[in-house]
Amino acid sequence: MKKQLGLCLIGAFLVACGGSQNTQESEAKETVATETNSMKGKQLIVASDCLSCHKEQEKLVGPAYADVAKKYDNTPENISMLAVKIIKGGKGVWGEVPMAAHPQINQQDAEEMVKYIFTLK
Template identity: 40%
Template sequence: MRSTLFIVSLIASTGAWAQADLAGAPDLAKASGCYSCHANGEKVVGPAFAAIADKYATEKDAAASLAQSIQNGSKGKWGRIPMPGHASLSQGDLKTLSTWVLTVKP
């Protein structure tokens, strides 16, 4: 019984940690310069985060694919203006940003 409660508690706290981890994502996006070219609901230089979330909504490995685009940059996915890569971001930050972008609603 005790081990079952521990496992349930561990699963619940892991879910809360993941949610809390994304709470700082908008600040990470600002600090990383994402908001220089993107906004949540409207196109700036690059597409709105909500448009990105919509485009990737049905993709199986959307977060991993998006993290790769953030890290390496992309060209031609959203028009003629290329997105520069952010190679200095850690794998954790890339995962946080890509996961968060996929949650942005208009």
């Protein structure tokens, strides 16, 4: 299990390097500290299919990430609860359209994604 996690991390870093152009296009004007902490989650989101259904500030198929961030408090419980929803999918919170499951994403990466979403509050 440890080994697998390591491989995932290496994978995430490779993706992070490959996707660095997207970072430069980012309009986020947050402090450097927040940027650094949320960078991994953002890269994971960019590398996955999330953006085909979610935008940061506007509703698309799913809710805007900024709206998700406003709805929930930034607590460890909510981070892990939302991470589970990303992995298993969910519906009924924002409407009748369900969110696809992402069984290929591990809990730790999903939590990084949620942490990034919470920076959009």
